[in-house]
Amino acid sequence: QVQLVQSGSELKKPGASVKVSCKASGYTFTSYAMNWVRQAPGHGLELMGWINTNTGHPTYAQGFTGRFVFSLDTSVNTAYLQISSLKAEDTAVYYCASFVEMATIRTPYWGQGTLVTVSS
Amino acid sequence: EIVLTQSPGTLSLSPGERATLSCRASQSVSSSYLAWYQQKPGQALRLLIYGASSRATGIPDRFSGSGSGTDFTLTISRLEPEDFAVYYCQQYGSSPLTFGGGTKVEIK
Numbered sequence: 001q002v003q004l005v006q007s008g009s010e011l012k013k014p015g016a017s018v019k020v021s022c023k024a025s026g027y028t029f030t031s032y033a034m035n036w037v038r039q040a041p042g043h044g045l046e047l048m049g050w051i052n053t054n055t056g057h058p059t060y061a062q063g064f065t066g067r068f069v070f071s072l073d074t075s076v077n078t079a080y081l082q083i084s085s086l087k088a089e090d091t092a093v094y095y096c097a098s099f100v101e102m103a104t105i106r107t108p109y110w111g112q113g114t115l116v117t118v119s120s
Numbered sequence: 121e122i123v124l125t126q127s128p129g130t131l132s133l134s135p136g137e138r139a140t141l142s143c144r145a146s147q148s149v150s151s152s153y154l155a156w157y158q159q160k161p162g163q164a165l166r167l168l169i170y171g172a173s174s175r176a177t178g179i180p181d182r183f184s185g186s187g188s189g190t191d192f193t194l195t196i197s198r199l200e201p202e203d204f205a206v207y208y209c210q211q212y213g214s215s216p217l218t219f220g221g222g223t224k225v226e227i228k
Binding site for chain 1: 151153155164165167170171174208210212215216217218219220221222
């Protein structure tokens, strides 16, 4: 079965960096883009962008350029989100999500979310 | 990009009542690739419905999705205590993915 398993919660100081992983299984990893979604405390869902898992080309949504980097390691079917120069306002749950065609219909699959807390 | 507008913002109902949540898109959602999610405080998203009307694995049949084009509905036929939560719609037929702002279903 399709699974996206994310790395665990992180507590970081302002100015530090964090790398969140999302390991996929149960489907052909390089056939479907991997999306990253942010949910800040008390807020809704915000698309950060996605990465083409075939070419490695990332696309960043407005507001997520500069300090945010999407990457892949296709040898272990894993996508990564790296955030540098962390700020308090980066405190959020970060989700990876892919939309995989199963029995002729594209089906959403999400990771369990990774809480990143930025605090001094 | 497709803008999704959910209504109402808050729905106050009693257990046993029927809940009807609306999600309206600014343009037609391709292939009815519209999903509904439930979220409780401190918990991850739970996929309820995908493809506008297909229930995800393990979702009770009191949850149903309908609609096509620009108008979609999530119906909870009889609210159970565990159904009081925030519900989001999402379209994944066109890039970029977009989300509605959510409907909170609260106990009256």
